[in-house]
Amino acid sequence: MIEQVAFYILSAVAVLGALLAVSRRNLVHGVFALLLFFAALSGLFVMLLADYVAAVQVLVYIGAVGILLLFTIMLTEHVTGDDLRRLGVRGWFWGLLLAVAVPAVLILPAVLNEKSAKAAPIVVAQGNPALANNATQANTVKALGKVLMEKYVVPLEVLALLLTAALIGAVAVAHAPEKDASGKDTPA
Amino acid sequence: MSNLTLEHYLILSAVLLGIGLLGVFTRRNVIVVLFSIEILFNAANLNFIAFWRFGDQPEALMGPIFALFAIAVAAAEVAVGLALVIAVYRHFKTVDLEKLDTLKEE
């Protein structure tokens, strides 16, 4: 009972956060709505007993990405939100339609007829209640660390490489060219 | 007790997907598009973890690993994306998508 209530609350918060993030005219409000959405999601992860991922979600998204977005908004002029007259880009109506259609196509078969659900390619474990039985199970951080270090050590290294590359790349791209003596931008 | 099934989570992530696409397709501001892309990423992560939890070998820890990697990549993507946005802003003095149409075929 508690889980269901928690689930519905969290999902409501998540949807609300997402909607606000997308629709707000004031960008900063958008960012904070987005952070709310991240927090809700982190809650959902905890509900799904993936608390390490929840922690990382909080640390990475709320801690870093949020700040990054705020900095970007600071550096571009529209801090106080879009002063543009209209919100949407040309042909936004088609966008709306598609935005509804794509998830519909994903959900529809599951909703429309049970049969297709059974035939759904996803093999759903029989009766695997979420919380109770395997709470104390292998999802400790140690197990995760062991698997990462043994089975997925190469992807981990690649990921490390990717992150450094992204770090350096971002700095290089966003690097403001130094003003030379005459105040003109020296080529970056 | 709790009869939360996989479908609940799938529907939720589908809805989030929809909202993300909405942001991507309709908003004029590049940064809002980046927000929506983040939303898409998270919807995907939610799916990973949901399938992992309701999957048949939870101990293989596939879900969290995938989620972690996804998060890492998303973080890198945001960093580079925003750097690009700043560079674009410095060059074009605007972040409005309709004005950034130099790709257009003359």
Add this chain to the structure above:
Amino acid sequence: MSTEKLALIPLLPLLAAVLTCGMRCGRRAAAVAIGAMSLSLAIALVMLANAWAHGGVQTVSLADWLVVGAAKIQFSLLLDPLSACMAAMVTFVGLLIFIYSSGYMKDDPRCARFFCYLSLFAAGMLGLVLANNLLLLFMSWEIVGVASYLLIGFWFHKPAAAAAGKKAFIVTRIGDMGFLIGILLAFTQAGTLELFDNGNGLLEKIPTGVVWGIGAAKLISLFLFCGAIGKSGQLPLHVWLPDAMEGPTPVSALIHAATMVAAGVFLVARTFPLFVEGQTLPLVAWVGGLTAFVAALIALGQYDIKRILAYSTVSQLGLMMVGLGTAATGAVGMFHLFTHAFFKALLFLGAGSIIHGCHEEQDIRRMGGIARAMPITTAAYLCGALALVAFPFTSGYFSKDAVLISAYGADRNLFYLCALTSLITALYVTRQCVYVFIGTHRGAQAPHESPPVLTAPLVILAAFALGLGGLAGNSLLAKLGAKHSEHPFAVIATSWAVALGGMLLGWVIYARRDLGRTTDPLALSALANKFYFDELYAATVGRLWTALTWLVVMLQELLAGVCELGVQLTQATGQFFARSVDVRLIDELTMDGLARRFHKGGEVATGFQTGLLSGYLRWIALGALAVGVFVHWLWK
């Protein structure tokens, strides 16, 4: 002396010609030419003695010239009394004329070239005389023709001389055509061109085939006679000889008195067996007779001293042809040729010295009283004149008498024609002598006697003109194979009457007339204008020729037109295809048309490239949607 030296006779003058052609100094060239000529004269005399002793035919083969399959054409020479005499005569007269012309041409700037041509002429003549091969004979024949053209047109800056040279060359060429056809026929029939080839030569084994329905020998002899007519200036082709007087006097003397014109007669004499076999001798005789009569008449009407002599030469050649045509062998004609060579050379050289004396004056109406001014030349000239008239006991008398006898024997009408010709000959000779020697000098400047270098050859020739007939007459005839025939009294009487009568008649007509100012009684306009032969030819051959050229031009125009038509046609078709098929069909379908359609398609495609990022994303989403629907439908 063996016969190998025979080749030296023609080669020495040829060598002299080659040497002198580079020289510029006249005197040195003359010396070389005269030296070469005297050497070849010496050899010729030796050969004459050898031939006289041997009597028969000796052949010498120097080298192979053309080897065509089985047939072999060689540089081969032959030696028999006929060719030996001719060689001796040509070299002796040639030497005298060389000496004469070294004086005559002394102050001419191109004197070296003159001697080069003379040597070339002598080489050609000697080659012709000694040749044993018809083709070699024909080659020398042509060299002589070229030399005569060069010599006649020596003063090429004078248009008349150049035209005369060209005329001589072309007319003799017409004759040579016949000669060549004859040679080819002989070659096809007999298989060889060697005259004497120890047994199977052309003259030894007369070809007996039938060509175009006429006997081979007859046909070949006729064609060879054509060559003789052209070269010796017989009736139809005689027009070039009087005009050839444009050349310097020694040239006229050498070519138109002694040697070249004699070549035709020599050819007939050389190939006599063919004529006998082909029974063409009467034709030869009558052509000769007619030529003699007509030429004599024209000579009466001429006022140029050299032209009178030219026509007299033509007339005498006619008589030679009569001698050949009527006698059994060629001896009589040849004997007259020898004697004529000497006194005609004398007359020409005399005329040259007279002209030289009267400061290049050639018209007899402006001469007169030369006898007192130039006694030596006059004396020598009168000896020649007497020989020409056949005054009794001169060399001319003996040879012309022989001709009349053979004519009397063969054809009585011909005899009467020859007698009349002799009468006319005597007439125009006396007319000329009266005009030139008697009375007062009608010219602008008084004549003066020529230097000894000119008069010496005259005196030598005068001696020969008078003595040759009597002394060497009989032995020469015997050597040439003449049958000893009796001398009918009638013939001798008529010859005496004709000679003396003609002189008397001439003296009567011309002696007391005031020459120069009054018109000449016998110089009728027809005679003066040479029976309008030139005009005749011009009218007929000339017009024919222009008609032919016009025809050729028209033909060419036609061909050009046809080509043009073809070009136009192909262009038209090309144009048609280019415009219709190429442009409308191919371009439209494959090249430009296709390109245009692609372009439009491209433009439609660019419509999608709006540059709006969201637009692109939407299209991607649509694609994903479609795939999703398809997958679901697939798994339904």
Add this chain to the structure above:
Amino acid sequence: MIDTLIHILALTAPVAMIFASLFAFTTWLERKILARIQNRIGPNYINIPFTKFRKTFGLLQPAADGFKMLVKEDIVPHGADRFLHLLAPILALVPAMMVLCLLPFDLPFANESMKRIHAAALDNAVLLFFGITSINTLAVFMAGWASRNKYSLLGGMRAVAQMVSYEIPLVLSAAVVIMAVGSLSAQKIVAAQSTHWFIFTPWGLAAFFIFFIASLAETNRSPFDLPEAESEIIAGYFTEYSGFKFALFFLGEYLSIFAINGLAVTLFFGGGNGPWVQAHPWLSCVWFLAKIFGLIFIIIWLRGTVPRLRVDQLMAFAWKFLMPLSILNLFVAAVALKVQQPWLTWPLCALVLYAAAHGLSRLQQKNVGPRTYQYAE
């Protein structure tokens, strides 16, 4: 399901109450110590209304401040973003409180089931700790931006920059201990330190040194209190805050100090271990709090003595000194843990770390010339 909720509540409520009261005491403590450092007495004269009892050694000063805060007018600048202006102090306070619960208090009255839940829920306590503290940066920025004031925005940007750059050395130094213990759970870390505290290992000492400095920067204290440098930008990001919101900010700040020092204690000073703890288990809380207050004394001491750092020095110190040192420390610790002989590892690690520290500092001074004074002679 309900009893688990009750258990959770039972665990978290007393911790919150304890630290809230301690907040008041520490404000007084701080003002007293600063005064003593600056050779003055500090607050000592508070007269309780309606009584004449005055000399209270200033102990009531925090209550007085609190009351003042409640009474003062709460001004919101015109054009400021009202919602965010209100949200910022809350966002500063809530994470601090949540983090406190993660600390390994073994409360005396806790029974077995409560202990089990506590342990299970906080399997990766340290990671969660860092996750939640990073929200703090967000609150600071929100405050700075929402008060629509140039100085507050500048203060906010400086604070964010500082906190983001010092987060890395903080996490890396903690990582050393986690590597040593092999678990993220606070209880396990404390258990591992039962015999000897990590502070007494060379890498532990270096790690504590880095952790302590980074924690100062994280909570904007003493040498790193650039964001609210009065001389330059008035009060930094909370210039526009007055009244109760300002009080909330202060409470949030002090709680995060307690939390970070609590973590320092658990990581390096063996949490609740101390003499006589086996005999009287309730002594672990006392020891835990005592150690925390030791660290807090040092912090206040530093605040009184050390001058403020310039921004570029601040950033250079973080990126060019602390971070390399902490990464090196990670390697050294790995080697030391492998090689168990302390007589060998001690001198070696100490030598390496000291050399690195010396080298890096020398690197800094390369372009720092003698100071030049333009006006003062």
